Amino acid sequence: MYTRNTRTGLVLTLIAGTSISAGIAAAQTGRDNPKSPDRQKHRDQPADARVNGHDVVRTLHFVKSGAILGSSVFNANGEKLGSVDDIVINRGNGRILSVVIRDGGLLGIGGKLVAVPYGAFGYDASKGRLTLDVTPERLEQAPASESDGWLEFDSEEWTEELTEAYREMMRSLDADTRDAYAAGIAGAETERVEGTVTWVERDTTVHGEEQVTVHVRTADGSNRSVILGPSWYVMSQAAAPMRGDTISTVAYVLPRDGQNRLVARDATIDGGELAVRNDDGTPRWDVADRGWADAEARGTTATSPMLRLTDLVGKSAHARDDDGGEIADAVLELESGRIAMVSLDPNENFLGIADDVKCVPWSVASVGTDTVRIDADRDMLLNCESMPEQVSVFATPARLEPVYRVFDVQVVDFHPRERREWSLDTQVRDWSGNDRLTKAYRDSENVHFDGTVRSTRSLDIAEGMPNATAIVVRTDDGDREVVLGPGWYVSAEEMWFPDGAEVSVLGRNVRLDGQELFFATVVNRLEGERIVLWKDGTPVWRSRSASHTDR
Known part of the structure; x- marks a missing residue:
């Protein structure tokens, strides 16, 4: 639709899902931030653009997790399929992988749990609900996902369930556990880098995984960049990096594209040990041929790249200086299918803002086993926006940008996800042919x-x-x-x-x-x-x- 804007003329508002790729970088502060506008424009910046001389604004669909969890799911015929029991996300980049539906059961009583890939869902903005193009009978035939063990990717249990959601998440798991630098590590020289972390970059690679790179200011004033590993793994560890941390790391020197890349073997961050690779260079996050149950034996704390949304909400949280509270809610952007923000409910002793729930971008949150760490200082949390009752006010990038700016980070790209039809690849029989x-x-x-x-x-x-x-x-x-x-x-x-x-x-x-x-x-x-x-x-x-x- 067209609306009048006194400053720019006509503004064409498009529902998210329309791909508009021109970029306008959000304003940033901080001389050492390699993503600041005076250093470069972020290629993932959500965009306004111009079409035929008019501003085009992408409209985003934000909703609190509390409004989705427990809500009803309908098909295009208006038939109720069940309710949202949980949502499975990637603990690193916050992308929604699947929605766990509890079907209607017998006359609405009981019901089983079915994990459906998020790409199969639509969103009815007029009614504020998820939609799924499937009949109730078809959903009833889908294999159940009753056990908590499936989130730990126990291979035998998953083999038995064989749902399309499993294959969807395993495709993501393959991407997130891929070692992009394995081929060059054998025989590579190493270099020690020491200094202060000025920026923690979480960037999506061409393979689709999100990698963590720390930018380090050394004692002689030079800037070095060191690749640590996939965000779901690195940022789930107790020694996950934050801006201002001291770091000492031994990194492999890998020539690539005419320059040397530094890939960490191990790191000591603010006195804590971050186990990245084994002595032979193989990644600690690699779970090929083994489950996640031996994580402790491998010196890691992450249980899985995947996280249930119900396990995120209610987790304790703390900032750089140990001030914090708990995660009260998460804000989802439904067209892109990812978490945009979390709601931080501060502790009572947090400078009088205990009753003021704060907006915290997902890109500064790191989800560990027991707590969520927030890469922010007290001033950032005091000055950041309070979580509004209606998060639809963040519908445009221009309105969303101030939420991120106070934390000195870029607004992420809420690029519309790929929609795909949900199919049960397993041979679901009606028993009559058995x-x-x-x-x-x-x-x-x-x-x-x-x-x-x-x-x-x-x-x-x-x-x-x-x-x-x-x-x-x-x-x-x-x-x-x-x-x-x-x-x-x-x-x-x-x-x-x-x-x-x-x-x-x-x-x-x-x-x-x-x-x-x-x-x-x-x-x-x-x-x-x-x-x-x-x-x-x-x-x-x-x-x-x-x-x-x-x-």
Whole structure:
């Protein structure tokens, strides 16, 4: 739309997602800042531009994490798919990798967790909600991501789950753990660099990973730049660098592009040891052929490149001089899919600003295992902006720039993410084609018992099959777990067994993939409803047109 601006004339406002790449650097201060405007323009600066003589302003979509977590997700038909249980981000660059949805479950009760790549989501700005182009039935067929272990990238657990979100995050993991300098390190000479850190640069490379480079002012007044490693790893360590820190590092000297690059082997930063590489030059962050569980044995503290948003909010935080508080919230920019800022709720003894929640750019925050370190001094935190109730006020780069300027950092590039269709690459079967199940069922004998429903749960039945829904029935001989059918089918047919319901069950004990399961053939409820699940040795969900009830 067009709006009148008295200073520049017409301003064309574009919704984020339109790519505008011209750059205007934000104002910076600090003589030693290599990203200051008098040194260079940052290539990642979000841009205003001019089209046909008019200013073009990119509009950004900011939202607090508290407004997204727990919110409902809908498809284009207005069908509710579930709610946002969590969001998985890269702990270094803050990019959103996946959204963990809790689907609707049985009549909205319970539900399983499904990790969906963030690139599959849209955002309905008019309704303020995420959208996903999938049917509720399709979501129900997706493999569950129930275990906390998947965030630690345990290979066996992930292999079992095989979700598209896994592959999406593993692609990011491959990029973030890649050692761009491995080929040149063997036999390279080393050099010691000592001095004071004047700038901590977190820059995205051509491979897509974010690397940390420290700019060091040495005793003789010269400036040296030393590459430390991927930001998720370096900035998660207790000795992560901050501006003003003293540093002593031994670095490999690697000739590249006509000049020497310094790549750190190890570093002592403000008295703390930063383990970057092993004695043979291999990176400490490399997790090929091993999980993250041995991080402590490798002298590191990071558990994973990935971080749950719910684990970020509430973490303690402190600045350079140990003043701090806790992270009260995070501000997401939804079109680019990354964290822009965090809300710092200061401690009560922080010069009287305890009740004034502050805006802190993500680019000065470093997320460790137990705390968030903020590369800022007391004056920066006292003078930075308070977090507004409505973060939509930061919709344009011009309005956003002052938030970053007080911390002497550039506004990052909120470049629109690539949208892609979500597909389940695993062969999600409806069970009807599983000959092993059908044969095992037909070879078994009927069993009958009566009892009372205690609970409803989701079960993993066999590899390559969607989760099942089962009820636990209390009988005179103890509890029996009764498999009703695929979760998507049970949900679609609105089968509901409230706790305490009296039922009469006819079914068969089936041995499948080494486990014995009881599959219900017919479930009779006391109210008179008769639910048929198998007919003539064939599951009724083979055809969605088959009715499951007989009155």
